[in-house]
Amino acid sequence: MSHVTAVSFSPTGGSQKGALSIARELDPNCSFLDLTLQPPAAREPFGPTDLVVFGAPVYSGRLPSPAAARFSMLRGQNTPCIVTVTYGNRDFDDALLELAQLVTPLGFRPIAAAALVAQHTYGEIAVGRPDQADLEQNVLFAQQVRQKLDQGGTTPPAIPGNYPYREGGAGAFHPRTSEACVHCGTCVRECPVGAIDAEDPSRIDAAHCLSCFRCIKVCPTKAKNMDTPAYRTFAAAFSLKLRERRDNLYLL
Template structure:
């Protein structure tokens, strides 16, 4: 069985979880990178016999706007879809139900959904090291159940938690800045999912475009981009109560 792994993962956490799940489902995958600005997602077209794994991070309990727009441009044509939302151990709130709506709107037939945890992309002390061995074992068990449903031809849609209307989308707010270590190599600008960074002057960032995904921080080979330390400490304190207790992966089938 071939799976189209459609993934939006600016810092790699969502991709790690997605890869664990896809590898447990099949040994044949076709990757579609939702962070790639140069891709014409309107050319992505599946058939009713195919299966997609659609993976996104939860940004303040919502699907990242750019990921939703790129998914909406695709043509699912009735292909079965397994949804995956990955969050930083706080909560995923309306992410899965919104992802279900976007996938269905693009023509996919949702048959399963998974919520899983990865290291928080901003306050990295939360869910550090996740997904870990315990997560992987749980994802493998989920994959076995999902695979049985696929092999049996099951098409019933699972009941997915969340609210409509969705919670109000949060503004970006946290914009990483270039430090003196920046050599203007341009990698951050090239890899930014929304083109918010000036390629010639990486210190210039379009704050209206920035989605606080932390891709620029993750990819910089010189560790020359960072979030203001005071702001980072404040975010850490705000999240402490909600993020300190370990959350488990969840399956909706």
């Protein structure tokens, strides 16, 4: 294997952490292709001796559509890959299967897969995850993948999920903007889908907003928020419902 590349779409960083922790264990000099803010630049296909670690979040049991669209622009040449999705302690439903089936016709060959838990975007769910224990498990998994590759293993992992996939979609929470906004433009630049108006950042294009809350996370003055009674009620109930810790799933 010549070179490992982690490729992720990760508005709040959970999927990136997962993919990178696996890629770095496989190759401390791995490359990183971050597709959160833009599609990939034109590039040569990955080769048969490369290894790609894909990472994307689960949105409503599916891949977020920009993640699918941006990954679709990459090509492999019978390139082994590890597919990972990261979810917020509810379920990953069809997203891992969708990712494997998305990249296969592009020339990638899934040799391992993982569904990893990270803090949920909403409420207080799986706070602090991936934690130390998660990252240690990722390292062990990477070592097992290395072993499989060294032994010439090519069997694809059996990935749970249904096809046709369940109905996906972005969330319906579109962040608000308080008077603390200083029009610095951070949220405009950092929105994965360019949904925030550059002239008036309080205007969010609801048709494109993913409800990923990246703008809330990056806002330096905490002006971006989801501080509404409806959201607070939902978040409290959802957090209660999903309080039981779920385990990562590793498939070889």
